[in-house]
Amino acid sequence: MISLLIKEAIYINEVVLGTAFGVLVGPYGINAFDPRDWSMQDEVTLEALRVVLVASLFAVGVELPCAYMKEHAKGLLIMVVPTMAIGWVIVTAILYALFPGLGLTSALCIAACLTPTDPVTCAAITRGNFATKHVPKEIRHILSAEAAANDGLAYPFLSISLYLVTESSLTTAIRKGFLVGWLYQVVFGTIIGSLIGLVFSKLMRLSHSKGFIDRESYIAQYLALAIFTTGVAYTLGADDLLAAFAAGCVVAWDGHFKEQTEDDTFASVVDCLLNCACFIYIGAWLPFDSYNSVELGIVPWRLIVLVIGILLFRRIPALLLLYKFASLFDVSLATKAFLSGPMGVSAVFVSTLARTRLPSPSDPPANQPETLAATIQPIVSFVVLCSILVHGLSIPFFNAGRELARSVTINSINWQRSTTNNMPIGLELDVKILNTNDVSRSGMVLREVSSSETAGPGGDPAATPAPSRDLERGLL
Numbered sequence: 001m002i003s004l005l006i007k008e009a010i011y012i013n014e015v016v017l018g019t020a021f022g023v024l025v026g027p028y029g030i031n032a033f034d035p036r037d038w039s040m041q042d043e044v045t046l047e048a049l050r051v052v053l054v055a056s057l058f059a060v061g062v063e064l065p066c067a068y069m070k071e072h073a074k075g076l077l078i079m080v081v082p083t084m085a086i087g088w089v090i091v092t093a094i095l096y097a098l099f100p101g102l103g104l105t106s107a108l109c110i111a112a113c114l115t116p117t118d119p120v121t122c123a124a125i126t127r128g129n130f131a132t133k134h135v136p137k138e139i140r141h142i143l144s145a146e147a148a149a150n151d152g153l154a155y156p157f158l159s160i161s162l163y164l165v166t167e168s169s170l171t172t173a174i175r176k177g178f179l180v181g182w183l184y185q186v187v188f189g190t191i192i193g194s195l196i197g198l199v200f201s202k203l204m205r206l207s208h209s210k211g212f213i214d215r216e217s218y219i220a221q222y223l224a225l226a227i228f229t230t231g232v233a234y235t236l237g238a239d240d241l242l243a244a245f246a247a248g249c250v251v252a253w254d255g256h257f258k259e260q261t262e263d264d265t266f267a268s269v270v271d272c273l274l275n276c277a278c279f280i281y282i283g284a285w286l287p288f289d290s291y292n293s294v295e296l297g298i299v300p301w302r303l304i305v306l307v308i309g310i311l312l313f314r315r316i317p318a319l320l321l322l323y324k325f326a327s328l329f330d331v332s333l334a335t336k337a338f339l340s341g342p343m344g345v346s347a348v349f350v351s352t353l354a355r356t357r358l359p360s361p362s363d364p365p366a367n368q369p370e371t372l373a374a375t376i377q378p379i380v381s382f383v384v385l386c387s388i389l390v391h392g393l394s395i396p397f398f399n400a401g402r403e404l405a406r407s408v409t410i411n412s413i414n415w416q417r418s419t420t421n422n423m424p425i426g427l428e429l430d431v432k433i434l435n436t437n438d439v440s441r442s443g444m445v446l447r448e449v450s451s452s453e454t455a456g457p458g459g460d461p462a463a464t465p466a467p468s469r470d471l472e473r474g475l476l
Helices: 003-009 014-025 041-063 073-098 104-114 119-126 129-134 137-152 154-166 170-210 215-235 240-251 256-261 266-285 288-292 300-313 316-326 331-339 345-356 368-392 394-421
Strands: 427-432 443-448
Touching (some): 014 266, 014 368, 041 119, 041 137, 041 215, 041 240, 041 256, 041 266, 073 137, 073 154, 073 300, 073 316, 104 154, 104 345, 104 368, 119 137, 119 266, 119 345, 154 170, 154 240, 154 345, 154 368, 170 215, 215 256, 288 300, 288 368, 345 368, 368 394
């Protein structure tokens, strides 16, 4: 009933609202909804988040400009793979230093969950009137494409980490991580998704030209194809997330599918419903009581330091090293893109996937795999919660800062007016707001006025006109 007011007036999106509502109705609120009481809770969480992710990834692929991945393949490849690898190593180092109970391989596994940018949270940030007006189109496209691509690439980082934890031989772990994680899951998954998208695109274009399909059925394929692609890839053991994104990119390659669906709100409605339900679920799922588990080495101050370290160092070092090679944007745009790396649904999904492949932990954990199983979700969920707050509220705070700057500028101008009116004859105040979007660049220039300038008509100083004040006000 008040969604427009909240989203367009104070710029709070469904990510923050859904999470807050989930916490309210969850076990730490009124206890009306508690996912952790369900049997097979990890499996339910995994499959529910999988549906949300594949729908979002397919939507990102469809909404990108025609042949976008081909035109920006080099930049995206540089931006995604090395950036993820550098961020993975940095987050691993932070985790290993902060949590003494974690071994290096366990830290690598948790870092793999926190490496990818979340496409669902990213989509909520890059859509809406505020993003359209204030976030450059290039940033919106590159953020969406990067989030979708590196979300699918989280699989190989997780695979090699799990093999390092569970396999006794380092050589075996690396071999399996490369063959299964990279060659089979990533490469094969991308090929499957591309082939399904290509066949679907040709069939839909043929059916549409022959009049065999109506518009409603055409639009329904938006969700049906995403789920079908995921089912095929998952059954074959490939990377289903990357397959869904590849299918969306290929379907939108020639622009025909986008032309048929761009004026319809069905996809947006489905996307909004799935996102709201997903973040309500995550809010109720958050394990607040696990954020102070001294026996596992998890204490609040360590978690807070971890979040600060991740926000500062997970993407910025990669930016400084790689932005010139990506050739996608200048350093200013690159800074905005790399700083906007929210963690959310994908991190929870990958951590839950890891839990299903680890042994159930005893109390206390008997070995490193059990320690990892006990600590992975508390650590990841806390980082996700903080990322939702930081990235989800960044636009409202930015907007509030702009409003405050506007108010300060107006008060400053009024003060300058009153000061000018009381200035002695012989001084002229020229006030110009050089850039209304940057208050720090506004200024005043005082200059001495000659006697000839101060004299009024007939040389009478008493007839001196009031000092001139030219105010160019283009305030927002």
